Amino acid sequence: MDKHQKWMRKALELAQKGRGYTSPNPMVGAVLVKDDKIIGDGYHQKFGRPHAEVGAIAQAGEFAKGATLYVNLEPCSHEGKTPPCALKIINAGISEVFISMIDPNPRVNGNGVRILQDAGITVHVGLLETEARHLNRGFIHYIEKKRPWITLKMAQTADGYIADVSGKSKWISSSVAREFVMNQRTHHDAIMVGMGTVFKDDPGLLPVNRDGFIPYRVVLDDILRIPPRLRLVSDEFHHRTVIVTVSDEKKQKVKQLIGSGVQILHVPGDSFGWIDLPKAMEKLAEFGITSVYSEGGSQVAGSLIQQGLVDEIQLFIAPKVLGEGISTFSGFMKSLDSAIQLKWDDVQMLGPDILIRGRLA
Amino acid sequence: MDKHQKWMRKALELAQKGRGYTSPNPMVGAVLVKDDKIIGDGYHQKFGRPHAEVGAIAQAGEFAKGATLYVNLEPCSHEGKTPPCALKIINAGISEVFISMIDPNPRVNGNGVRILQDAGITVHVGLLETEARHLNRGFIHYIEKKRPWITLKMAQTADGYIADVSGKSKWISSSVAREFVMNQRTHHDAIMVGMGTVFKDDPGLLPVNRDGFIPYRVVLDDILRIPPRLRLVSDEFHHRTVIVTVSDEKKQKVKQLIGSGVQILHVPGDSFGWIDLPKAMEKLAEFGITSVYSEGGSQVAGSLIQQGLVDEIQLFIAPKVLGEGISTFSGFMKSLDSAIQLKWDDVQMLGPDILIRGRLA
Numbered sequence: 050m051d052k053h054q055k056w057m058r059k060a061l062e063l064a065q066k067g068r069g070y071t072s073p074n075p076m077v078g079a080v081l082v083k084d085d086k087i088i089g090d091g092y093h094q095k096f097g098r099p100h101a102e103v104g105a106i107a108q109a110g111e112f113a114k115g116a117t118l119y120v121n122l123e124p125c126s127h128e129g130k131t132p133p134c135a136l137k138i139i140n141a142g143i144s145e146v147f148i149s150m151i152d153p154n155p156r157v158n159g160n161g162v163r164i165l166q167d168a169g170i171t172v173h174v175g176l177l178e179t180e181a182r183h184l185n186r187g188f189i190h191y192i193e194k195k196r197p198w199i200t201l202k203m204a205q206t207a208d209g210y211i212a213d214v215s216g217k218s219k220w221i222s223s224s225v226a227r228e229f230v231m232n233q234r235t236h237h238d239a240i241m242v243g244m245g246t247v248f249k250d251d252p253g254l255l256p257v258n259r260d261g262f263i264p265y266r267v268v269l270d271d272i273l274r275i276p277p278r279l280r281l282v283s284d285e286f287h288h289r290t291v292i293v294t295v296s297d298e299k300k301q302k303v304k305q306l307i308g309s310g311v312q313i314l315h316v317p318g319d320s321f322g323w324i325d326l327p328k329a330m331e332k333l334a335e336f337g338i339t340s341v342y343s344e345g346g347s348q349v350a351g352s353l354i355q356q357g358l359v360d361e362i363q364l365f366i367a368p369k370v371l372g373e374g375i376s377t378f379s380g381f382m383k384s385l386d387s388a389i390q391l392k393w394d395d396v397q398m399l400g401p402d403i404l405i406r407g408r409l410a
Numbered sequence: 411m412d413k414h415q416k417w418m419r420k421a422l423e424l425a426q427k428g429r430g431y432t433s434p435n436p437m438v439g440a441v442l443v444k445d446d447k448i449i450g451d452g453y454h455q456k457f458g459r460p461h462a463e464v465g466a467i468a469q470a471g472e473f474a475k476g477a478t479l480y481v482n483l484e485p486c487s488h489e490g491k492t493p494p495c496a497l498k499i500i501n502a503g504i505s506e507v508f509i510s511m512i513d514p515n516p517r518v519n520g521n522g523v524r525i526l527q528d529a530g531i532t533v534h535v536g537l538l539e540t541e542a543r544h545l546n547r548g549f550i551h552y553i554e555k556k557r558p559w560i561t562l563k564m565a566q567t568a569d570g571y572i573a574d575v576s577g578k579s580k581w582i583s584s585s586v587a588r589e590f591v592m593n594q595r596t597h598h599d600a601i602m603v604g605m606g607t608v609f610k611d612d613p614g615l616l617p618v619n620r621d622g623f624i625p626y627r628v629v630l631d632d633i634l635r636i637p638p639r640l641r642l643v644s645d646e647f648h649h650r651t652v653i654v655t656v657s658d659e660k661k662q663k664v665k666q667l668i669g670s671g672v673q674i675l676h677v678p679g680d681s682f683g684w685i686d687l688p689k690a691m692e693k694l695a696e697f698g699i700t701s702v703y704s705e706g707g708s709q710v711a712g713s714l715i716q717q718g719l720v721d722e723i724q725l726f727i728a729p730k731v732l733g734e735g736i737s738t739f740s741g742f743m744k745s746l747d748s749a750i751q752l753k754w755d756d757v758q759m760l761g762p763d764i765l766i767r768g769r770l771a
Binding site: 212219221351354369389393397 | 566568578582734735738744745753762766
């Protein structure tokens with residue numbers, strides 16, 4: 050492996066340590082190298098805390114002079130919660146900078162590179178760009194589309210049912226697949242479900258490790274029906290629950306829910322009076338959520354896919370046949386000629402199940 | 411690669427040349443080797459024609475003395491349509507024999523090996539047995555279960571529909587997948603559909619190459635409704651069409667169909683008067699069909715899987731979503747606890763689609 054790639058991989062690894070804590074900021078890692086040795090490294094640990102480059106430069110001290118910096122995102126050029134990193138890099142006497150990708154944030158977007166170049170620093174852009182873009186796809190999406198990256202997870206039988214006719218869905222997929230899902234939860238800022246799932250399962254939507262990052266738990270609750278005794282409102286992580294609703298009548302209920310620590314986002318209704326999903330996603334982005342893992346049932350999945358609000362699909366196919374049951378998507382009906390088109394990206398066996406990954410075409 | 415494996419692979423390759431023509435006999439290839447050179451080879455070309463070993467021995471002539479024989483099935487020990495091969499091997503002076511698998515046919519089933527060993531020949535059994543069993547799975551099944559090996563093919567959308575609500579299914583899957591299916595047809599003795607598919611599509615069910623082996627086209631037609639003008643009755647391959655029916659009333663229709671060259675198999679009805687599928691499969695086996703590729707719709711697929719008459723599943727998942735449509739299986743409804751259990755064997759991308767292979771667990 051090329052030595053530049055090696056150091057950038059190290060920066061990407063460091064960046065990932067901030068997963069869950071940096072949103073709506075990106076995950077960034079920085080490695081400062083001199084004479085083929087790391088003389089400083091750092092990562093963006095949490096929203097509002099110093100940027101990755103700062104830690105690396107501080108660690109290196111005097112040695113930073115003449116060193117090479119590897120960072121997976123363009124250093125910032127603007128005075129934000131911290132002073133601009135581009136100036137810090139110049140002042141430290143760093144002579145060469147490798148950057149994976151330009152920061153899509155309009156306040157940076159090439160300015161960081163220009164400032165460095167104007168100061169006589171050699172700048173290379175594009176090293177491991179694909180990996181870097183994938184890592185920060187939530188952030189990029191958030192900046193470019195003003196809504197979170199949405200991953201739609203579905204677990205269905207070979208004949209396309211997510212539950213039997215009685216509504217039972219525990220468990221369609223295997224423990225291996227469920228562990229994968231639990232792990233995916235910490236790769237997103239928020240998990241999202243609808244009230245169908247909340248009423249049926251009273252889910253906790255927590256990751257395996259409850260001492261680390263706890264993603265937000267977003268409930269789509271059009272008319273604020275959620276009973277306060279349910280887990281998402283009453284468990285120890287209730288401050289990580291966000292209820293999205295159209296209702297603005299149930300003042301007493303809102304008061305009670307907020308009192309129990311839950312957050313409420315009011316969004317406009319669509320023409321039927323239900324949650325306007327695109328607007329709800331914008332609200333989530335404003336709230337600081339850059340990626341959402343949808344674990345909802347037919348209704349949430351159907352609404353998301355029909356409205357084009359899906360960036361990634363994780364489809365589990367269990368080796369089971371029901372003959373009849375609850376379909377994966379509800380709420381629409383297409384002819385073969387007007388079918389919603391997807392694109393499969395890859396497929397793998399996952400325990401006894403199959404996991405297909407894809408996206409909207 | 412081990413030299414013995416190399417020669418046995420050669421024998422297996424030769425065996426495959428008989429695909430489609432040997433049923434209900436197995437596909438067998440034989441390679442005779444001396445001083446690391448092939449001195450004779452052969453394969454079973456067609457039911458009723460000489461066995462593979464005969465050709466190899468004839469080719470080698472005098473040189474067979476002291477040679478080593480590689481054959482993917484135990485040489486026969488009984489006087490059948492041809493004299494027993496075991497004796498021919500002994501008479502030719504062959505000194506060593508490698509065999510992939512014992513012939514499950516009760517008239518052989520180890521007797522061939524015993525005869526060879528009694529004559530002082532060194533016999534090795536089990537070389538590339540997995541490959542050999544896979545090649546002749548139809549034959550083995552036919553001998554052991556008295557019914558054909560049944561491969562169930564389904565092509566469905568991501569949400570499990572084989573057609574849209576109007577019944578349109580052309581085309582759920584891509585041309586790459588359809589080509590794969592056309593190729594699979596020549597790997598089976600027969601293609602099978604129900605009257606739903608016949609009425610809807612008027613299919614020809616032919617392989618790409620119409621100059622080679624044409625598999626039987628089996629139609630499940632409970633009450634003999636097939637219109638004589640349809641392709642399966644009227645095209646140039648009508649003598650390769652087998653209509654399975656319960657009906658014994660429509661004498662005139664039977665006469666007309668037989669007159670047009672089609673074959674008719676009468677089978678008993680089940681308690682509802684429909685085709686008794688297990689009995690129908692036995693009848694097909696008696697007819698000489700050792701493997702069936704089911705390309706039927708929901709009803710045929712549902713009946714087969716519910717009755718446990720599926721040995722291999724080929725499930726195509728197209729990157730399309732319909733929301734509503736015609737389900738993959740009809741005729742039954744299971745709870746999650748009593749779901750029909752499958753086992754996935756492998757999965758691959760096939761053009762834009764995904765192909766999952768599996769079987770009943």
